[in-house]
Amino acid sequence: MSALEWLNDQFSFFGIPVYWSDFLGNILALATVWLALRRSLVAWPVQILGSVLLLIASLNVHLGGNAARQVVIIASASWGWATWRRSRQQEGTINVRWASWRERAVLIAVMAVGTFAFAAVLKANDASFYPGAPWWMVLADAWIFVGSILAMYTQARRYVEFWFVWLAVDLVGVPLAIHSELYFSGIVYGIFFVMVLIGIRDWASRSKGQEIASPLEPAVVVEGRTDATTTTTGS
Structure with missing residues (x-):
């Protein structure tokens, strides 16, 4: 049996049929969220590997939007990894901030237009x-794709809103995964929901005392303070 055949095989997870690709990919996705919460550079390579596995799972159940999502995540994670590395080199840590109102307006516009366009x-x-x-099913599939791209972008830019975008993706992702018989993905989306709430509180707290930087510049820490509690271990 080849590795691909094995990944597309199912096993019983407490009585629920689960694809190995779906299971392993989502374990790495959970690890990615936990590492992002800690602002660790390791989050990015873990996300890339998890997305490769979830790409296999999505193709296996004919979820075109979700499959395309994984391809974009793999490419975006490479950019995000480089962005965070540059931020750590320049600032000594991974600082986070709230997006400006103009940035939020752009994100909402891209969210709406992008979802309908990709659904079409x-x-x-x-x-x-x-x-x-x-249409409602196709729109849900399209939103998972577009929302994930926005989440990757806002994560790379270190916006606190990154967590709110993932929250919106999770609210659609749970019923969509269960409907597509990716049951373990549905369970993981539920766990994501809890982790996202923790992430919102943590990043919002860390953003206090930081000035709003321009979209093309890294966040600036006022009063010369830097966050010495970073747990970044990646390279």
């Missing part, structure tokens, strides 16, 4: 669920 592409090519799938 999926619908036209019957690339989501099954031919003739209802």
